[in-house]
Amino acid sequence: MPRTPGRSFALALGMVAFIGPLAVHLFFPAIPAVKAAFGLSDALAQFTFSIAVFGMGVATLVYGTLADRLGRRPVLLSGLMLFLVGTVASAAAVNVPMLVLGRLVQAVGAGCGLTLVRTIARDAYGPERLVKAIAYLTMFYAIGPMIAPAAGGILVDAFGWRSVFAFALAAGAAITATVYAVVYETRPAAAASPDGGVLRGYGELLAQPRFMALVLQTGFATATFLIVGSASATLMKELLGRPATEFGLYFVLLPLGFMSGTMISSRLGNGARTEAMVLAGALICLAAVAVQAALLLTLPPAPLMFFLPGAVVTMAQGIALPYAQAGAMATIPRLAGTAAGIGVFVQQVAGALFAQLYGIIADGTPRPMIIATALSATLGVVAGGAAYLASGRQKAVPNIS
Secondary structure (H helix, E strand, O other): OOOOHHHHHHHHHHHHOHHHHHHOHOOOOOHHHHHEEEEEEEHHHHHHHHHHHHHHHHHHHHHHHHHHHHHHHHHHHHHHHHHHHHHHHHOOOHHHHHHHHHHHHHHHHHHHHHHHHHHHHHHHOHHHHHHHHHHHHHHHHHHHHHHHHHHHHHHHHHHOOOOOHHHHHHHHHHHHOOOOOOHHOOOHHOOOOOOOOOOHHHHHHHOOOOHHHHHHHHHHHHHHHHHHHHHHHHHHHHHHHHHHHHHHHHHHHHHHHHHHHHHHHHHHHHOOOOHHHHHHHHHOOOHHHHHHHHHHHHHHHHHHHHHHHHHHHHHHHHHHHHHHHHHHHOOOOOHHHHHHHHHHHHHHHHHHHHHHHHHOOOOOOOOOHHHHHHHHHHHHHHHHHHHHHHHHHOOOOOOOO
């Protein structure tokens, strides 16, 4: 039976959005501590972070398709349980392979939230309210990155790196219990048996140039943010000699920027053209990266050189992301869950690849971060421009308005 989502339903969806930050952002301040504890190289220390982003991205492909076939609620609850198992395994790790495996399982579980929150929101609130719903949910999501690194920094300095997983376990258990009690099945009856196989659904979506451009832009924007976030964690500790707690406090500027961008998106809603907003966000991101590069190449490094331009990067991401996500899911409505899965897959895998690229070329200076962010931000503008051009030629693909 169709239901009208109430406040408790919206709050529960917002809480699910915390799962991603518990798997990704909470670990930022722990990277230098894990590196020191296990005697790791920069590349291997970065791998303990990027493997989680990669695993989360790959898992979203499965979650999106399963949600279209089996229903949103059972798939969501299964993912949350997997997150709890991976968190326990990570906390108990006594060597690097065990930690990497635990992080991978934790991230695979966390991938359910990234995909299904958007899909459930589309089911419950309808296409006409989707941009605003995603924008508000994204603002809720921004609270996680705002709290997680600061909490992680305090925990690492006070109790060691394993304590971040204890915190994630407690929070994840509370979220799982809330979802079990409040979130109901939202999959439309017509979507219970989508036409064709899984590969056919992927093929239909990937054949749309506008869809591809939109999801690639979100991937490159996420990559720019993850490079800034992970590089800043290491450079603050090793180049500037600052504690993990201080990194967590400065990091608050990044989700504040993201929240500002999503507020702009939520205010404009369907009144703005999807492709124009996506391209505008990409251009702002590239401008912020250029300013950061100029500062770091001409002046002695300081914390605000990492985090003030980084806040503009995330603001640009917050402007473009709700439009890109809503536009991608509106491409073929019966494949909304699969579209969300592909979008998050591209977003996370691109972020993981670029974050690992930074880890490979890292040399203890800001220069590798400058190179990696310049590349990802430039590709984001190319993808945003392609989406803008494709929208004029691809009339079969509806706009979100």
